[in-house]
Amino acid sequence: MSDISFLSTDRIAQGGPAGFTRVLERLLPLLGFTQVLNIDGPNDQGGDIIARYGRDLVGIQVKWRLDPATGSVSEDAVDEVSSAIDAYGASSGIVVTNGRFTKSARARIAAFEKVGRSIKVWDGAALVKLYRSAKTLPPSMELRPYQVEAVDESLAALDDPERRKALVYLATGLGKTVVAGSVVADRLERDPSGKVLVIAHGAPLVEQLEKSMWPFIPKDITTQMIGQGEHRDDLSGVTFAVLPTAHAYVERGYRPDLIVIDEVHHVGESGYYAHIIEMLDEVPRLGVTATPWRGDKFDIESTFGPPVVAMSIADGIRRGYLAQVDYQLLADNIDWEFVKEASEHSYTIRDLNRRLFIPERDEAIIQRLTGVWNSTRAPRGIVFCQSIEHAERFAGLLREHSSWRGVETIHNDMGGRERQQRLLRFRSGQTELLVSVDLLNEGIDVPDVNIIVFARVTHSRRIFIQQLGRGLRLRAGKERVAVLDCVSDLRRIAEVSGFRAQIEAGESEVLSVKRSSFDFEDQGVKSLIEQWVADVGDLATAADMVRLEFPPTVDAPAVETRGLT
Numbered sequence: 001m002s003d004i005s006f007l008s009t010d011r012i013a014q015g016g017p018a019g020f021t022r023v024l025e026r027l028l029p030l031l032g033f034t035q036v037l038n039i040d041g042p043n044d045q046g047g048d049i050i051a052r053y054g055r056d057l058v059g060i061q062v063k064w065r066l067d068p069a070t071g072s073v074s075e076d077a078v079d080e081v082s083s084a085i086d087a088y089g090a091s092s093g094i095v096v097t098n099g100r101f102t103k104s105a106r107a108r109i110a111a112f113e114k115v116g117r118s119i120k121v122w123d124g125a126a127l128v129k130l131y132r133s134a135k136t137l138p139p140s141m142e143l144r145p146y147q148v149e150a151v152d153e154s155l156a157a158l159d160d161p162e163r164r165k166a167l168v169y170l171a172t173g174l175g176k177t178v179v180a181g182s183v184v185a186d187r188l189e190r191d192p193s194g195k196v197l198v199i200a201h202g203a204p205l206v207e208q209l210e211k212s213m214w215p216f217i218p219k220d221i222t223t224q225m226i227g228q229g230e231h232r233d234d235l236s237g238v239t240f241a242v243l244p245t246a247h248a249y250v251e252r253g254y255r256p257d258l259i260v261i262d263e264v265h266h267v268g269e270s271g272y273y274a275h276i277i278e279m280l281d282e283v284p285r286l287g288v289t290a291t292p293w294r295g296d297k298f299d300i301e302s303t304f305g306p307p308v309v310a311m312s313i314a315d316g317i318r319r320g321y322l323a324q325v326d327y328q329l330l331a332d333n334i335d336w337e338f339v340k341e342a343s344e345h346s347y348t349i350r351d352l353n354r355r356l357f358i359p360e361r362d363e364a365i366i367q368r369l370t371g372v373w374n375s376t377r378a379p380r381g382i383v384f385c386q387s388i389e390h391a392e393r394f395a396g397l398l399r400e401h402s403s404w405r406g407v408e409t410i411h412n413d414m415g416g417r418e419r420q421q422r423l424l425r426f427r428s429g430q431t432e433l434l435v436s437v438d439l440l441n442e443g444i445d446v447p448d449v450n451i452i453v454f455a456r457v458t459h460s461r462r463i464f465i466q467q468l469g470r471g472l473r474l475r476a477g478k479e480r481v482a483v484l485d486c487v488s489d490l491r492r493i494a495e496v497s498g499f500r501a502q503i504e505a506g507e508s509e510v511l512s513v514k515r516s517s518f519d520f521e522d523q524g525v526k527s528l529i530e531q532w533v534a535d536v537g538d539l540a541t542a543a544d545m546v547r548l549e550f551p552p553t554v555d556a557p558a559v560e561t562r563g564l565t
Contacts, residue, residue, distance in 0.1 A: 005220045007131050012098050013066060014232070020064040021048050024096055026214050026223075027127075030134035033058070037424060041417040047084030047093075056091040059084035063097040068124050071099030075108035081119055082112060092118035099124065131219070138215045143178065144321065146170075146311055150179045153308035155186055158258070158284040167264065167304035168288045171313040172469025173322050176288040177209065179309075180260050181216035183286055184238060187258050188221055196238045197256035199246045199276070201266045203228040204416070209262055210240040247272040250279050259285040265462065269298050277303060290469060291462040313465060313472065314502035317516060322472040323450070325503075325516040327483045329496055330368065350544040353489050362397055365455050365486055370403050372451060372482045380426075381451035383435045384467050388413050394455060395435040406431035438463060447473035454485045461495060461541060490548075494539040 007027065012020055021040050028036045033051040040048040040062070049060040061081040065071025073095065081093035095105075100123050109119050122130065143151070150168050157166035170176040184196050198213070200206045210225050217223060217238055224232045226249065227242025235254055243266075259280060264287030267273040277285065287304040301307075316322035338355055347355070373379050383398075385391040388411045398407045408422045408431045425431040427446060452471040454464075471481035485496065500518040 006222050017064040021062045029138040045087030046080035059090040059093045061095045065099035068098045072102050073097045074102050075104045078108040094120045096122045150309035151182045164284040166286050167307045169307045169310040172290040173473040177212045181213040185216040194257040196258045198240045198260045200262040201243045206240050243272050261287045264289045293462050324480045327518045330486045346547045348545050380448045381433045383453040391435045404432045407433045409435045411437045447475040450481050452483045
């Protein structure tokens with residue numbers, strides 16, 4: 001395989017067992033496999049990859065050998081993939097190696113075949129044949145009109161010697177990675193020998209980026225990931241790098257022809273990103289993000305210029321590219337006695353958040369969730385909690401109810417392998433509810449989610465939008481997402497009120513889409529917020545120390561009302 005791109009003998013030898021598994025992840029879609037998932041790790045039940053071929057699920061065991069000429073694979077590997085077939089309900093199995101199979105391994109396969117169990121073997125020679133017969137790229141996807149515009153405008157800006165930079169703002173679910181991949185594909189088509197550097201701030205995100213961009217990169221162009229222990233001497237083709245590692249390589253002299261920065265809102269006035277851009281100031285750079293806001297107010301347009309295309313969540317919902325939202329703002333936990341007493345005073349937002357809201361009981365939230373769950377077709381939900389301790393406690397309460405087939409937590413206190421397994425069970429439907437903290441904010445694509453619960457969520461505009469975005473992706477049979485927001489911050493109420501106004505502002509232009517709905521549990525809260533917004537302006541982004549006076553006309557509503565009409 002010495003003459004074959006990402007399947008070359010040298011690259012496989014350098015990549016080790018994990019690298020070989022990733023090679024197979026890239027090859028399988030070119031052979032017609034879909035839904036390729038890497039499940040390699042402890043307790044993987046004998047499988048390293050599961051994938052679909054047509055309607056059939058296939059379990060795959062991957063065996064790397066340092067010396068393919070002498071490295072052999074025995075019948076044990078065949079038994080392992082047989083176990084994977086049983087564990088994952090697969091129709092068949094494949095054992096793949098860059099080495100060779102022993103006679104006993106082939107005999108074991110023949111024995112399984114006699115009892116109706118189909119197991120194939122791919123050795124080094126078979127991989128060469130498969131690679132040469134594989135498509136250059138997986139089936140191409142049709143870009144949406146705004147994505148075409150984003151690609152064209154980005155390329156024009158990057159090619160302009162006076163600019164050489166482009167910023168794309170597409171909200172979660174609108175395909176910013178599709179745009180970035182298309183830009184990279186155009187560059188490689190014009191110069192197949194060009195070098196592209198793709199950077200993100202975390203290893204899981206970088207790993208997902210590489211997989212997401214494979215469909216745009218011809219099979220004869222190599223890709224590699226560096227960071228978190230992964231290093232390469234040869235950075236030809238497209239390099240996907242964790243931020244500190246990218247910085248180290250650039251400092252040592254690596255010079256790409258194009259830089260792509262994902263989640264570009266992490267770029268600041270100083271730090272690794274700023275230094276990389278300074279060292280590569282003459283290199284064209286593309287930044288993409290779904291949430292352009294930073295806590296320190298640094299303006300990323302100063303580094304990347306104004307967005308060539310910008311589409312918010314509200315725009316995406318109005319135009320039918322994102323799921324419609326049924327939003328229940330649970331603001332009935334207002335201490336109206338405090339409102340009466342405070343009418344002649346002004347308080348900071350921090351003080352108001354502490355004194356105005358009565359903590360919502362977890363049991364009450366679960367009761368509300370049960371009602372939404374039972375009225376949703378094929379429900380799949382995510383609950384966002386305030387802390388790991390709260391997430392574990394909340395998940396424990398959920399498990400006491402019979403409404404859900406499976407409930408699991410996912411957070412940074414567990415290892416990466418365990419998180420991956422839990423996400424896999426969630427995607428497959430074994431787990432119906434995930435309880436998280438902030439781990440699912442970026443880089444996670446689970447389009448089946450149609451229920452989102454914000455339980456005691458603190459204020460952050462960026463995190464709010466990211467978490468809401470987990471439920472906005474469309475899929476067959478899904479048109480809407482239900483959101484339960486247990487408010488504990490005045491700015492959240494203002495954010496949602498503004499969000500609703502943005503969506504409704506242009507709905508008359510879209511006749512074929514059923515409207516989203518936004519319900520307040522307490523109409524008096526809406527009145528309170530509207531008067532503060534009129535006084536303060538952008539209450540949604542106001543600081544903790546901004547002082548607010550209670551409007552003298554606001555009082556506890558005599559009768560509970562619903563709706564925002």
